[in-house]
Amino acid sequence: MYIVIVNPTAGNGKAMKLFKTIQKDPLFKQKECRTFLTEYEGHGKKIAEQVAEIYKEKITSILVIGGDGTLNEVMNGLRHHRSIPVSTIPAGSGNDFSRGIGVKSNSLELFRKLVTRPKSRRCRLGMYTINGRKKLPPAFFLNSIGIGFDATVALIANKSRYKKILNRLGIGSLSYVLALIQGLSRFEPVALKVIVDGHVSRFEKGFMVTISNHPFYGGGMKIAPTAHIQKPELSVLVIDDISKWKVLFLFVTVFFGKHTRFKEVHLLKGNVITIEAEQRIPIQIDGDTSMADTCEIKKTEEMREFHVA
Numbered sequence: 328m329y330i331v332i333v334n335p336t337a338g339n340g341k342a343m344k345l346f347k348t349i350q351k352d353p354l355f356k357q358k359e360c361r362t363f364l365t366e367y368e369g370h371g372k373k374i375a376e377q378v379a380e381i382y383k384e385k386i387t388s389i390l391v392i393g394g395d396g397t398l399n400e401v402m403n404g405l406r407h408h409r410s411i412p413v414s415t416i417p418a419g420s421g422n423d424f425s426r427g428i429g430v431k432s433n434s435l436e437l438f439r440k441l442v443t444r445p446k447s448r449r450c451r452l453g454m455y456t457i458n459g460r461k462k463l464p465p466a467f468f469l470n471s472i473g474i475g476f477d478a479t480v481a482l483i484a485n486k487s488r489y490k491k492i493l494n495r496l497g498i499g500s501l502s503y504v505l506a507l508i509q510g511l512s513r514f515e516p517v518a519l520k521v522i523v524d525g526h527v528s529r530f531e532k533g534f535m536v537t538i539s540n541h542p543f544y545g546g547g548m549k550i551a552p553t554a555h556i557q558k559p560e561l562s563v564l565v566i567d568d569i570s571k572w573k574v575l576f577l578f579v580t581v582f583f584g585k586h587t588r589f590k591e592v593h594l595l596k597g598n599v600i601t602i603e604a605e606q607r608i609p610i611q612i613d614g615d616t617s618m619a620d621t622c623e624i625k626k627t628e629e630m631r632e633f634h635v636a
């Protein structure tokens with residue numbers, strides 16, 4: 328049995344369109360696919376928790392049709408059922424996790440391969456706690472955690488009215504360009520302490536820190552060229568003491584992975600990372616934004632099974 332979780336709003340309706348095509352395929356019935364549509368933020372996690380509890384013995388895999396946000400919720404919902412394989416048909420706006428595990432297409436053909444002859448790929452996720460909430464169990468992330476400027480841009484875009492309008496017009500990426508311009512005028516660097524496996528580095532004019540589970544970020548930018556989803560280390564990129572105008576130039580070079588040559592860019596690697604900022608600043612976790620002054624991050628020890636084509 329396959330559980331299909333679809334976010335009908337992902338990719339500005341692209342996920343739902345794709346699902347309707349897949350649903351008509353004879354294999355959909357033959358393979359006993361049960362569908363659940365997400366109805367609100369956080370619903371993906373709830374559905375995953377419930378289906379895993381009810382159908383755990385019967386599930387061959389859980390197939391997610393949506394973007395990174397939906398997949399993040401599903402992986403967090405499977406906290407107590409970590410052996411259930413997951414696959415994804417990328418249909419969101421970013422789809423960086425799919426890039427990280429090597430899933431490139433999003434077609435009916437991909438669905439057919441996933442339910443007939445999938446390949447198994449074992450990957451690690453990231454785990455984090457923020458603001459010293461050690462009593463709560465850590466949550467999982469798939470792609471990256473960003474603290475500082477990139478999170479400020481994501482926060483401005485997520486709160487803006489223009490994001491919805493531009494998404495509807497199919498030019499959603501423009502909302503990040505507008506937010507980037509607003510973010511440049513608003514964001515002030517902060518003093519940051521970055522602790523990697525016990526080794527402390529201080530950055531007095533911290534611009535941003537990004538901790539990555541795999542190379543991709545922001546819809547295909549190669550922010551962490553040497554990060555690998557199967558390795559136990561996380562990649563840590565710190566940008567410190569940079570002029571706001573140079574940042575714009577740096578962001579362009581990220582598309583080609585050349586940003587690592589800037590003297591303001593510091594690359595670190597490690598298993599356990601702690602970030603401490605001198606005040607609460609924006610943080611983004613797989614694109615979801617909030618405020619934090621401390622964040623503890625590591626990779627999962629166990630590997631999770633994904634089905635790919």
Ligand SMILES: Nc1ncnc2c1ncn2[C@@H]1O[C@H](COP(=O)(O)OP(=O)(O)OP(=O)(O)O)[C@@H](O)[C@H]1O
Nearest residue numbers: 337338365366367368369393394395396397419420
């Ligand atoms: N029916 C729904 N209505 C509104 N939001 C939903 C619904 N179902 C799920 N969501 C939320 O939509 C968010 C974005 O989903 P996802 O990342 O899969 O798609 P996306 O198109 O890439 O979105 P974004 O561009 O905002 O990242 C998820 O975090 C999820 O909580």
